[in-house]
């Protein structure tokens with residue numbers, strides 16, 4: 001983030017506006033809407049701005065900007081058409097730690113104004129951090145169409161109940177549930193259609209019911225997909241906004257964690273290979289304990305909870321303890337990585353079946369039945385196979401696949417760090433050793449890997465235009 005988004009209280013506080021023309025007028029109107037007292041300094045003040053100043057509790061001075069004008073103001077706006085003057089205002093304001101905006105001169109600003117959707121007291125502020133004001137305006141149009149005109153009235157109604165709800169529902173989870181019930185129910189539509197008294201009555205009834213109800217906890221076992229946040233399911237996204245506490249794994253990417261409700265508690269129970277942060281039994285117990293406290297607990301796992309995700313064990317424990325739960329599937333690494341690497345897992349001409357396997361084995365007894373794997377027209381996908389890559393490739397050759405049988409290793413598939421190392425069973429381990437590939441990685445073995453030469457489509461952001469990489 002380039003700027004910290006904040007809402008500043010300027011009611012009855014003095015703001016300096018230097019300039020007397022059209023640009024200054026727009027800023028003056030905005031500041032006045034926010035209740036600021038204006039101090040305008042300009043050599044000439046156009047009539048509309050003069051009228052605004054005459055009708056409010058504002059001041060002005062005709063003349064040139066001087067450093068004295070910055071005394072006691074909470075922010076400064078340079079809105080003259082003289083770049084040197086704007087630069088001087090910016091320099092002096094910043095020296096005094098006063099936030100300053102120079103209209104259309106981002107380099108001179110310590111503060112920028114967002115595009116606004118105003119349904120006061122609800123205000124949506126949109127900014128592209130100065131990179132594209134037109135894009136910000138387009139997004140504003142989008143939000144405008146989504147927010148009913150009476151959104152502000154709804155906020156005022158809810159605000160008028162806030163204290164009373166706090167007194168009657170003393171536990172935070174109970175209050176949260178109550179407000180969600182109100183907003184998911186009929187109250188908003190009643191307000192939007194002007195039936196405020198009926199909405200008030202409905203609110204009262206819901207509050208009586210909420211006081212009598214017992215708050216029950218529940219668990220959501222949610223798949224977070226392979227990394228790209230846009231691959232989250234709609235249901236996962238909705239529950240991430242709903243959960244009171246989120247227990248997440250190491251493989252869950254940062255952009256996905258950013259989708260968690262900001263005030264929800266986050267617990268990292270992640271698993272490093274060979275270094276489990278929290279043992280599985282303890283995770284099972286935590287899910288039960290937190291749900292018994294009346295919390296909505298979200299267990300967030302990389303990929304899909306039921307594919308090498310131990311979701312079944314957690315579910316069995318919840319059933320045993322009588323905790324209500326639901327499971328939300330996610331896109332598993334095999335689907336995500338294969339799609340983003342341009343490798344279809346099945347194909348009418350090249351693969352009629354696909355097997356998902358773990359490549360994590362320590363002894364020969366734990367190894368898969370290699371004979372069964374080495375059959376025609378079958379794709380093999382190995383999860384957790386990086387450590388045993390050389391062994392896997394060698395075993396497949398020993399059991400019948402050719403040296404030049406196609407294989408690819410995909411690092412951090414679907415993310416900006418995706419790297420695909422493609423080769424053959426014979427040369428892949430060497431290619432991988434020579435590159436700086438890091439876990440998590442997925443190994444795909446099959447004729448379908450060759451199709452990548454034609455179907456490769458995904459260019460990770462940041463790697464676009466990097467030219468042909470030998471590893472691609």
Ligand SMILES: C[S@@+](CC[C@H](N)C(=O)[O-])C[C@H]1O[C@@H](n2cnc3c(N)ncnc32)[C@H](O)[C@@H]1O
Pocket residue numbers: 226227251301302303304305306307308309331332333334337382383384385410411412413414415439440441442
């Ligand atoms: C414990 S398994 C969890 C699998 C997960 N439940 C799923 O459905 O994808 C972890 C393994 O998944 C694979 N994996 C997960 N995300 C990946 C990604 N973005 N790119 C490559 N491999 C990934 C790696 O093989 C990693 O070692």
